[in-house]
Amino acid sequence: MKRREFLKTTALLALMPVAAIAADEDWTHYRPGVVDALLKDGKTVFLDFSAVWCGTCKAQERRITQLMSENAAYAENVVFVRVDWDAYSNAAITFDLEIPRRSTLVVLKGDEELGRIVAGTRREDIKALMDTALAAATA
Numbered sequence: 321m322k323r324r325e326f327l328k329t330t331a332l333l334a335l336m337p338v339a340a341i342a343a344d345e346d347w348t349h350y351r352p353g354v355v356d357a358l359l360k361d362g363k364t365v366f367l368d369f370s371a372v373w374c375g376t377c378k379a380q381e382r383r384i385t386q387l388m389s390e391n392a393a394y395a396e397n398v399v400f401v402r403v404d405w406d407a408y409s410n411a412a413i414t415f416d417l418e419i420p421r422r423s424t425l426v427v428l429k430g431d432e433e434l435g436r437i438v439a440g441t442r443r444e445d446i447k448a449l450m451d452t453a454l455a456a457a458t459a
Contacts, residue, residue: 346388346395350403355413359428363399364457366450367426369419371405376423379441387447394450397457427453 348354350367358365368384370377388394405422408414417426420438427434427449435452437445 346400348399348401350401350408350413352411352413355401355428358399358401359430362430364397364427364429364434364453366398366400366453367403367417367424367428368400369403369405369408369414369422369424369426371422374405374422376439376441377405380423380425380437380446383441383443383446384450387443387450391454393458394454398450398453425449427456429453429456 347368348358355365355367368377368380370381384400388400394400403413409422413419417433419426423439425437425440425446427436434456435449437449440446
């Protein structure tokens with residue numbers, strides 16, 4: 321490997337944990353009651369039911385993170401909540417929303433579900449769901 325390529329690769333690998341931390345700052349980690357409180361406060365909530373070991377979840381996360389980096393309005397107006405599937409697959413929120421599996425994305429505002437994606441990773445679909453959330457949050 322050429323020295324320049326080696327240095328560039330090493331620098332990128334060193335920055336990866338920083339990028340992951342920065343991306344995580346835009347997320348709220350689910351705990352019972354947090355979604356109800358956000359909805360009661362009038363917030364638009366984007367739920368991501370995911371597991372750390374799930375490949376589809378990781379693909380969705382990459383798309384969401386990329387879209388958030390391209391448009392700061394998402395993080396400024398929508399509350400993104402990550403629901404750990406391993407911890408909450410049998411929780412009330414999962415049953416109440418009839419979440420069929422991990423890698424499910426749901427947008428809520430008030431008492432209404434505005435949209436959902438189950439196991440989808442297409443950028444266009446995820447962007448459309450995020451745009452729905454943004455439109456509801458800024459209406």
